[in-house]
Amino acid sequence: MNGWQSWAAIAVFVATYGLIISEKIHRVGAALGGAALMLAIGATDDKSAFFSEHSGVDWNVIFLLMGMMVIVGVLKKTGMFEYLAIWAVKRARAKPFRVMVMLVVITAVASALLDNVTTVLLVAPVTLLVCERLALPAAPFLIAEVMASNIGGTATLVGDPPNIIIASRAGLTFNDFLVHLAPLSAVLTVVLVVMCRFLFRKSFVYDKTRAAEVMALEEKEAIKDPRLLVQGLVVLALVVAGFVLHPVLHYEPSVVALLGAGLLIAVSAVETGEVLGEVEWPTLAFFAGLFIMIGGLIETGVIGEISRSLADAIGDNELGGSMLMLGASAVLSGIVDNIPYVATMAPITADLVQSMGGSGDHVMWWALALGADLGGNATAIGASANVVVLGIAERNRQPISFWQFTKYGLVVTVVTVALSMLYVWLRYFAWA
Template sequence: MTAIAAVVIFVGAYVLIATERIHRTAAALGGAGLLLLIHATDGGAAFFSEHSGIDWNVIFLLLGMMIIVGVLKRTGVFEYVAIWAAKRARGRPFRLMVMLVVITALASALLDNVTTVLLIAPVTFLVCDRLSLPVAPFLIAEVLASNIGGTATLVGDPPNIIIASRAGLSFNDFLVHLAPLVVVLLVVFIGMCRWLFRSAFTYDERLAAEIMTLNEREAIQDRRLLWQSLAVLAVVIVAFVLHPVLHYEPAVVALLGAGLLVAATRVTVEDALEDVEWATLVFFMGLFVMVGALVETGVIGTVSQAATSATEGRLGLTTMGLLWGSAGLSAIVDNIPYVATMSPIVADLVKAGGPQADVLWWALALGADLGGNATAVGASANVVVLGIAARNGRPISFWEFTKYGLVVTVVTVALAVPYLWFRYLA
């Protein structure tokens, strides 16, 4: 009975988020409160459980990187990059989108995709304002690219870290098995951008000519703070990449970097915290509690096991069911708690299926990472970008994001089918 009530409350909160009847943070907090009220989860599970509680690693990673980005913003470096990118694209909107998409995808493979969109979003606002372009298509394209690019490596997408931990996979394992497909997906996605966002590519020759006369160096307002910020950011990035060696969680690295930056510069604590997206952080907390309640009541486990048992132990069918099932579920619930719930089931399937069954890990990673593009709440990066857009007075609705994300998800997951089949199953 509790499980049924939990599903009803979750669906109700999700409908409110999707229809934007009330603010998404209020909907997530209300849903979380009701689930705690009916004992679908409790304080211990919601706040302290690694598998069904708030993922504090995600929350503090976001907080640390938001502080670093806020300090960087004061140096004028984002204006510099915006002018540089616009000049290299010669004011042509599609060239500019391709440039930003490629930069985002590559950076997301080295950093996590949330950090990447935090860095690239301010640049996007500035360059779109300079060229009088609608910012929403560019932000949506970037976040979709970040989820695709982040699929390639262990550190690129948070679900990959969970999978690597459970399966004993290395950074190089992800590069060898997933990076070749991601390169193909990125090329296809760039081609799709030309069609999906064609209405945004309005070229203004006058504004383009004005951009070409600007000197990007003049945008830098505080060179000393810039070098201090870039030094800290470089150390943070290196620590992210060396995670398999250093064994410091990305959240710890981000918080240490933020603390060092505030302590070592003249930026006040109030200024450093000014640009933190508090509403986004609280929304994540509510969402984690709601999904955790579905884990605690056994709803997600039951759905996953039912889908798995339906394949009757056939590896090919199991792989494809896991790929599409993961994509579908990751579109509805955040892919981090989904993968945390599903990974023990996949571990049992791999153990029973023998060496060839390792393909199931790649099916889970591809389904969860690419499926996260389908809706506005499917992946952490999506939620962060929508929060930034709303804070800057350019809100992107749930459905505006989803109408593009769903198409990209179906195409990219469909392309993963022949890749998995011919490389591992044929």
């Protein structure tokens, strides 16, 4: 580590994290203040913060979010989310737990095909409307969906950004992820549904009057602008195709999202300023500040030192190493964003795999992916999807506090990570 700057960077990060947890300062102000201090103490500089692919702001994440927020903003004007909300409630017979199960399963499946951030951007508005119609608290439903998005995103190469980094470094294909991680993701989704029944049991209050009112509604009447809806759905379908065809087209998801947003604004008659007003700018600013802070830890060698210590502890013990990799990655991904963590850990993992003889089953890579993806559920800022949903909830006057999210997230993370360890042991060691 780089002397006093490393310790100063650690102090800044810990202090900022403490402010975010305490909520004495708004998380955006805390993150931007922490980023400013990292620049002030020289832990990072303008080139590293804004232009470095390794330790700077991940503009792919920022512009992916912005592009999808614009598309969602246009779709909101069509009445599509009201339509889906009424449709979902009627299919679930207005029973709160059935509604949650439906939304959780839809979110998990969609996160595997798209990515978890895009999915929550599409599902969260529907959820808020469903909860409003049934007079239910939105927080439990949103929290459950975020966790489902992180679990579902584990299943495929495009489901969670860390998976793309791992696939590129390890030479893994879309089908490799489907074969090795999709079965576990499906099981964990079922486990999450069962856990939700107990974790959020106090929220499942059935209001007969509200339920009858929703059941009497005709969902088709919610559509306000059919032409704009068709335009929006066509563009959304093209964007989804672009995401799925990433291995063939080689367009980054951020580029696909921006192209889709630009095309939709161009072909529709929406007011550009009005649509841009739907973008969650505070959320984007929070991500930028967080990336710069973590970049300071990378530039001063803090994260590299942690990663090397982990590698030294693993040695050539593949079973113990994979368990340590999975557990440590889950813990660290609950504290720092999993994207820069995986970017830092990927070359170290590659060296570990090489020293173990280039293990053909890629168990160390799967352990890294599982830990990074599932560990994001642990805290309110552990994954990009978490932060996005907190921003949406706050904007809709349904704020979710750091501890409100984290008290459920820690339970879900412990259970899913423990089951993942069992899966890794059974599949790659006990039955090998």
